[in-house]
Amino acid sequence: xxxxxxxxxxxxxxxxxxxxxxxxxxxxxxxxxxxxxxxxxxxxxxxxxxxxxxxxxxxxxxxxxxxxxxxxxxxxxxxxxxxxxxxxxxxxxxxxxxxxxxxxxxxxxxxxxxxx
Amino acid sequence: xxxxxxxxxxxxxxxxxxxxxxxxxxxxxxxxxxxxxxxxxxxxxxxxxxxxxxxxxxxxxxxxxxxxxxxxxxxxxxxxxxxxxxxxxxxxxxxxxxxxxxxxxxxxxxxxxxx
Numbered sequence: 001x002x003x004x005x006x007x008x009x010x011x012x013x014x015x016x017x018x019x020x021x022x023x024x025x026x027x028x029x030x031x032x033x034x035x036x037x038x039x040x041x042x043x044x045x046x047x048x049x050x051x052x053x054x055x056x057x058x059x060x061x062x063x064x065x066x067x068x069x070x071x072x073x074x075x076x077x078x079x080x081x082x083x084x085x086x087x088x089x090x091x092x093x094x095x096x097x098x099x100x101x102x103x104x105x106x107x108x109x110x111x112x113x114x115x116x
Numbered sequence: 117x118x119x120x121x122x123x124x125x126x127x128x129x130x131x132x133x134x135x136x137x138x139x140x141x142x143x144x145x146x147x148x149x150x151x152x153x154x155x156x157x158x159x160x161x162x163x164x165x166x167x168x169x170x171x172x173x174x175x176x177x178x179x180x181x182x183x184x185x186x187x188x189x190x191x192x193x194x195x196x197x198x199x200x201x202x203x204x205x206x207x208x209x210x211x212x213x214x215x216x217x218x219x220x221x222x223x224x225x226x227x228x229x230x231x
Contacts, residue, residue, distance in 0.1 A: 002119075036160070038220075043152050043160040056156070102207065103125055106222040108118070 001082040003027045004078075004092050006107035014115050019077040021110050023090035026071065033105045034104070035064060038087045047088075048075070077112075085114045120146050120212050122223040129200055129230055136196045137226045139210030145190035146212035150182075150220065154207040165194055200230040 005024045010067045013019045021035075031052045036044035048055040057064050061097065064078045077084055088111075091104040119142040129135045139149055148167050152160035164180075166172035166187035172178040174180045182204075193212075197204055211222040 043162040046159045091222075097207075101126065102227060103224040104209065104222070105224055108219065109222065 004105045004107040006110045008110050010111040010116060012113045013080050015082060016079045019080045019112055020043045021075040021088050023107050024071060025092050029094040032093045032096055033073050034065060034091045036048060036089045036091065038089060044089055045091050055078060075103065080114045082116060085112060087111050118208065118221040120221045120223040121144045122210055122226050125224065126227045131201055131230055132199055134196055135200060135228060136194050137208055139193045139223050141191045141212040144214045147190065147215040148213045149187055149193040151185060151195050152209045154209060155229045160209060171182060202230045204228065205230045
């Protein structure tokens with residue numbers, strides 16, 4: 001049973017528009033959420049995180065929204081740029097990063113394609 | 117969906133000892149497995165790529181004699197940290213990819229603490 005789901009395998013967005021990547025989770029114990037971006041043949045790069053005490057976190061063009069009641073988070077990229085084309089993974093943890101019980105439960109990823 | 121597990125989830129070992137971490141694909145055949153190490157800023161550094169039945173390909177700067185990788189079957193890869201030092205303490209994540217698939221599925225990670 002997948003605890004973290006990214007239901008869209010791919011998403012195509014026009015350059016300059018907003019990209020919205022979605023992630024749903026089932027475990028109400030998840031307390032910490034991360035988004036990673038991955039280019040082919042490279043390791044995932046951390047983008048942005050949010051803890052359950054917040055419902056929004058913003059960093060430049062990237063904003064993550066958390067809806068705890070719906071167990072849903074989304075990553076907004078605005079404006080979208082060609083370099084944003086990559087696979088985006090959301091991940092969740094019930095413990096903070098330095099906790100010995102820290103584990104990341106991953107979504108399957110969404111491939112974002114930015115069209116010029 | 118595809119599931120990747122890691123065992124143990126958390127291990128403490130003494131300096132100079134070796135520790136083995138297992139990565140298993142539970143419901144698919146993983147022809148390729150990847151091992152990553154997570155750094156404090158949370159990005160994952162690729163350590164090595166292993167194909168079933170072949171020797172692993174290590175990234176530059178990763179000591180192959182220290183981080184032994186074995187991918188003996190289509191569902192299991194192991195990472196052995198030999199002669200562990202405190203600086204090897206980290207969070208290690210594996211991922212797996214099936215044949216003719218571009219999708220990677222990540223394991224939950226293993227926290228290694230070397231005292």
